[in-house]
Structure formats: structure tokens, C-alpha cells
Amino acid sequence: MNNDRRAGISRRRFLGGGAVLLGGGLLAGRAFAQQGCPVTQGDILGPYYRFGAPFQSRLAGPEEPGERLVVSGTVYSADCRTPVPGALVEIWQANGAGLYDTEKPGNYTDKGNFRLRGMLYTDAQGKYRIETVMPGRYPVPPNLPGLEKYGGLMRPAHIHFRVIDALHVPVTLQLYFKGDPFIAGDPWAHERTTNIIELEQDAEQRRGVFDIVLARGFQ
Ligand SMILES: [Fe+2]
Structure with a gap:
């Protein structure tokens, strides 16, 4: 943190x-x-989600080009202090050049090789940690139904998350990085204040902490 x-x-x-x-x-x-x-804000699923990513927290090995990035954090219940162990965290992102492993928007059920995607469970303290590379920026693909007016708009760098727990409301979101000049003009990022984190950099990697707060599924 x-x-x-x-x-x-x-x-x-x-x-x-x-x-x-x-x-x-x-x-x-x-x-x-x-x-x-505040409960962590939801965001669009986006066109590059694929169902069935492998269980792994190391999304990128040393062979993956790009700047090393480690994101860690805790999934909390709505009081911001009770950790949520065993939450399913699904993560997917573009590579350093802004490309997803499948460049076909809406290709949700493709079972080809998954790259820069993973699923994990939070540990007994509600914590998670992923090792990856900095995602590259990419433009909104043209002619996406409902998003036609944004076609070609360059998006800020982001990593997609989906977090599911039995007693909480699932959240789908995008994680953004403070200082990205494309946040201000992005229709999704600019108002997702809970989902913009600062990164620290050392000689080897960038590091950031992203805690996620889930709404309770019952009162
Ligand atoms: Fe994306």
C-alpha cells in the first residue's frame, strides 16, 4: 500500500x-x-475480455517485452478494513505495444493461447499480487456497437480487472495510472477516481498498490 x-x-x-x-x-x-x-467504481468490460484465462499471477515472463510492473493490493469489504479472502480476481491487459493477444473485439470465447491474462484468488488476508509489464495505449476499435463515436480515441494505459466474491457485488473495472495524459479526455477513466493509482519506480520495475473495495451483497 x-x-x-x-x-x-x-x-x-x-x-x-x-x-x-x-x-x-x-x-x-x-x-x-x-x-x-468509496466502493471501487465499476467500468466497462471492454471488447477484449476472454472467458477462461489460466490461473496465474505472473502474467508476463521475462521474455515479454516491456517495462516490468508489479501491482499488489487487498480486496476489502465495504467497510474498507475487512479483507475478503478467496475472492476471484480476473485480469487482462494489452502488451507494451497496446495489443491484446486476440485482436478480434468481442472474441469472448476463443480458447486459443492466453497471453497477459490470468485469474487468481486473494489469500487469507485478502491480498493479491501480479507480475506483468506496463500495458501500452491503444485506440478504441472502430464500429463497436454503442461506442461508434469513440472509434479511434486513444485510451490511457490500463489493466482490466473483474472481482467476484460470493457475499459481495462483483465489480468489473479498469486500473489507470496517475500522470497518464490520456486520462482527462477518456470517457471512462476521467471519473474513475478510485481506480487511478500512482506508480513508484526502482531500478528493476514499477510498483503500484491497488486496493479494491467491494459493496456487500446483503445488509
Ligand atoms: Fe482494454
């Missing part, structure tokens, strides 16, 4: 608890929780 995110969560916990202690009661506590502990 990066420092900003960690500080943010600590602050939220403090404020959430404080609201109740100061006599605001349950309603005030909930209001704070809603403000300071």
Missing part, C-alpha cells in the same frame, strides 16, 4: 469512528463512511 493510500485509509477510520463518538450517531457514521470509504 503506498503512503498516500495508507494515510487515506487511516484518516477515514479515524474520522468514521470520531463521528460516532462525537454523538453524530449511526447516520453520521454512515455518511462519513460513504464519503471517505
Whole structure:
């Protein structure tokens, strides 16, 4: 977890608890929780999802061209503090040149070789970690039904996630990277504030922390 995110969560916990202690009661506590502990925002599935990716957290081996990237994080329940173990996390992305393993949009059931795709379960602490490469940017393909007006628009770099747990509402999302100049003009990225993370870089790789907060499937 990066420092900003960690500080943010600590602050939220403090404020959430404080609201109740100061006599605001349950309603005030909930209001704070809603403000300071947002559920991770959903996003479009996109045209390059394929069903049935292999179970692996190392999406890219050393032979994959590109800049090494490690993303890790925790899947939390809606209170932002209860980890969700055993959540199914599905991940897919373009390669460093902005190409998916199948360049056919809508090719959901193709069972050919999966590349830069994987599934994993969060561990007992709700944590996950993937090793991959930085995804390249690519333009929205032309003539996608419903997205015709965006055809050719260059998208910011992103990694797709789908997170499923039995007691929570599944979320499909795209992870974006702070500082990408294409975020502002992207109709999906620009308002997905919970899904934009900062990356740190050392001599070997970029690293980022992306925590995911799921809405509860029951009250
Ligand atoms: Fe994509």
C-alpha cells in the first residue's frame, strides 16, 4: 500500500469512528463512511475480455517485452478494513505495444493461447499480487456497437480487472495510472477516481498498490 493510500485509509477510520463518538450517531457514521470509504467504481468490460484465462499471477515472463510492473493490493469489504479472502480476481491487459493477444473485439470465447491474462484468488488476508509489464495505449476499435463515436480515441494505459466474491457485488473495472495524459479526455477513466493509482519506480520495475473495495451483497 503506498503512503498516500495508507494515510487515506487511516484518516477515514479515524474520522468514521470520531463521528460516532462525537454523538453524530449511526447516520453520521454512515455518511462519513460513504464519503471517505468509496466502493471501487465499476467500468466497462471492454471488447477484449476472454472467458477462461489460466490461473496465474505472473502474467508476463521475462521474455515479454516491456517495462516490468508489479501491482499488489487487498480486496476489502465495504467497510474498507475487512479483507475478503478467496475472492476471484480476473485480469487482462494489452502488451507494451497496446495489443491484446486476440485482436478480434468481442472474441469472448476463443480458447486459443492466453497471453497477459490470468485469474487468481486473494489469500487469507485478502491480498493479491501480479507480475506483468506496463500495458501500452491503444485506440478504441472502430464500429463497436454503442461506442461508434469513440472509434479511434486513444485510451490511457490500463489493466482490466473483474472481482467476484460470493457475499459481495462483483465489480468489473479498469486500473489507470496517475500522470497518464490520456486520462482527462477518456470517457471512462476521467471519473474513475478510485481506480487511478500512482506508480513508484526502482531500478528493476514499477510498483503500484491497488486496493479494491467491494459493496456487500446483503445488509
Ligand atoms: Fe482494454
